[in-house]
Amino acid sequence: MWRVLWTLVARAARGPRSPRSCTRQGSGAPAPGSGATIFALSSGQGRCGIAVIRTSGPSSGHALRSLTAPRDLPPARSACLRLLSHPRSGEPLDHALVLWFPGPQSFTGEDCAEFHVHGGPAVVSGVLQALGSVPGLRPAEAGEFTRRAFAHGKLSLTEVEGLADLIHAETEAQRRQALRQLDGELGHLCHGWAKTLTKALAHVEAYIDFGEDDNLEEGVLEQADSQVRELELALSAHLRDARRGQRLRSGAHVVVAGPPNAGKSSLVNLLSRKPVSIVSPEPGTTRDVLETPVDLAGFPALLSDTAGLREGVGPVEQEGVRRARERLEQADLILAVLDASDLASPSSCNFLDTVVVRPGAGSPRENSQRLLLVLNKSDLLPRGGPDPRPDLPPHLLLSCLTGEGLNGLLEALRKELAEVCGDPSTGPPLLTRVRHQHHLQGCLDALGHYKQTKDLALAAEALRLARGHLGRITGGGGTEEVLDIIFRDFCVGK
Numbered sequence: 001m002w003r004v005l006w007t008l009v010a011r012a013a014r015g016p017r018s019p020r021s022c023t024r025q026g027s028g029a030p031a032p033g034s035g036a037t038i039f040a041l042s043s044g045q046g047r048c049g050i051a052v053i054r055t056s057g058p059s060s061g062h063a064l065r066s067l068t069a070p071r072d073l074p075p076a077r078s079a080c081l082r083l084l085s086h087p088r089s090g091e092p093l094d095h096a097l098v099l100w101f102p103g104p105q106s107f108t109g110e111d112c113a114e115f116h117v118h119g120g121p122a123v124v125s126g127v128l129q130a131l132g133s134v135p136g137l138r139p140a141e142a143g144e145f146t147r148r149a150f151a152h153g154k155l156s157l158t159e160v161e162g163l164a165d166l167i168h169a170e171t172e173a174q175r176r177q178a179l180r181q182l183d184g185e186l187g188h189l190c191h192g193w194a195k196t197l198t199k200a201l202a203h204v205e206a207y208i209d210f211g212e213d214d215n216l217e218e219g220v221l222e223q224a225d226s227q228v229r230e231l232e233l234a235l236s237a238h239l240r241d242a243r244r245g246q247r248l249r250s251g252a253h254v255v256v257a258g259p260p261n262a263g264k265s266s267l268v269n270l271l272s273r274k275p276v277s278i279v280s281p282e283p284g285t286t287r288d289v290l291e292t293p294v295d296l297a298g299f300p301a302l303l304s305d306t307a308g309l310r311e312g313v314g315p316v317e318q319e320g321v322r323r324a325r326e327r328l329e330q331a332d333l334i335l336a337v338l339d340a341s342d343l344a345s346p347s348s349c350n351f352l353d354t355v356v357v358r359p360g361a362g363s364p365r366e367n368s369q370r371l372l373l374v375l376n377k378s379d380l381l382p383r384g385g386p387d388p389r390p391d392l393p394p395h396l397l398l399s400c401l402t403g404e405g406l407n408g409l410l411e412a413l414r415k416e417l418a419e420v421c422g423d424p425s426t427g428p429p430l431l432t433r434v435r436h437q438h439h440l441q442g443c444l445d446a447l448g449h450y451k452q453t454k455d456l457a458l459a460a461e462a463l464r465l466a467r468g469h470l471g472r473i474t475g476g477g478g479t480e481e482v483l484d485i486i487f488r489d490f491c492v493g494k
């Protein structure tokens with residue numbers, strides 16, 4: 001029986017009926033324009049110490065030889081000092097370190113060369129012109145090196161996305177998350193799930209082929225069912241987390257709200273370290289919603305300042321209050337700010353009753369919104385005095401004027417944002433893109449069809465469909481449009 005089953009596992013994994021499995025492999029599609037050898041400046045633009053220019057494609061060796069003649073190619077993968085000259089005019093361009101990476105052991109999988117030149121604009125443009133004069137070479141398009149690496153199976157699609165995110169990472173948490181994805185964690189997770197599906201499929205196919213056979217062990221279908229059930233649980237858990245990874249890529253919505261004059265704009269300026277909003281002793285200073293992207297305790301956030309919430313004001317401020325309430329609805333995290341020396345005022349009490357402690361208090365906020373309560377202007381309280389309102393929900397004391405309490409607030413923000421965005425230091429691999437979420441949901445839907453159908457052939461087809469969705473997360477069968485969207489994120493030279 002086991003031999004039968006293992007043959008079927010193998011067949012389910014790579015058989016003609018099975019779509020591409022989830023392993024690291026090329027997209028199958030040739031990289032657009034492959035055949036040509038591409039070149040580009042891969043380091044940043046502008047005057048710098050060293051600039052790196054690289055090539056990829058079959059003429060890389062020829063290009064390297066043309067610029068370093070009469071010397072021959074250097075040994076593979078070791079840096080050598082060479083005089084670079086223009087292949088036509090013979091004019092010296094620079095003394096440079098050159099590297100030769102014969103394919104397939106290179107970033108793209110093709111023959112590659114690197115020129116580490118002095119980073120002056122004239123040197124860089126001279127070397128780029130010299131490369132352009134070599135037959136068979138053309139300038140690279142944005143992301144073309146990485147696209148070739150993907151086409152040659154050097155990177156899976158999730159790793160490509162990790163690389164793009166790493167290049168664009170602006171905060172510590174984004175860098176950690178991107179590096180984990182580049183290291184293939186999300187891909188390994190999908191690969192593991194796909195393997196489970198392959199086993200379940202083998203069980204179902206064994207039953208289809210040998211159902212009547214006495215050699216087949218009892219309970220083969222039950223095993224497939226239980227594998228599918230476990231997988232469903234795992235996928236559902238990851239889908240519940242999906243919004244987090246996306247917030248980590250694009251920034252959590254943090255909304256600063258409170259009654260007029262509580263110091264909301266002062267707090268926004270303090271957290272963003274720049275004068276985003278006007279601060280004044282006049283209540284009702286902020287009218288519009290003011291947004292600013294910030295790095296909050298290592299996490300990316302879109303911080304919104306809002307109008308102070310109060311009733312009975314003129315039409316312009318009323319509109320500001322309406323916009324503030326609207327923005328509050330969209331917040332992932334609310335920073336609720338009150339004036340610690342003015343907690344008994346009608347606007348403070350109203351804000352506490354309606355926003356901080358919602359009716360039916362005690363229950364978690366709907367739609368998983370989180371809230372941090374900050375009592376500002378602590379400098380106006382008697383020094384070392386008792387907590388102004390021990391009856392309030394958990395809160396932090398802060399003075400935007402003196403900066404006292406700011407470290408405590410940043411630490412609390414770090415914890416809250418790790419909940420909102422997921423913690424890339426400790427948590428499971430995150431689904432960072434809508435694309436991942438879409439295919440995971442597709443996989444789950446197919447597993448739903450598997451459970452409903454009584455027809456074994458249809459059940460097997462549902463498992464194949466489910467596995468196909470997992471495969472597409474890491475890259476198998478990705479359509480050209482999907483690839484275009486992903487590679488558009490890259491710069492020329494990457």
Ligand SMILES: Nc1nc2c(ncn2[C@@H]2O[C@H](COP(=O)(O)OP(=O)(O)OP(=O)(O)O)[C@@H](O)[C@H]2O)c(=O)[nH]1
Nearest residue numbers: 260261262263264265266280284285286308400401
């Ligand atoms: N003593 C003291 N004053 C503060 C503190 N933070 C802000 N203020 C003052 O409080 C006043 C109101 O500050 P804002 O930041 O404009 O308050 P706001 O909540 O944005 O006000 P609106 O936009 O009008 O709703 C200003 O005069 C600030 O200088 C603080 O920690 N201590």
Ligand SMILES: [K+]
Nearest residue numbers: 280282283285
């Ligand atoms: K004000």
Ligand SMILES: [Mg+2]
Nearest residue numbers: 264265285286
């Ligand atoms: Mg304000």
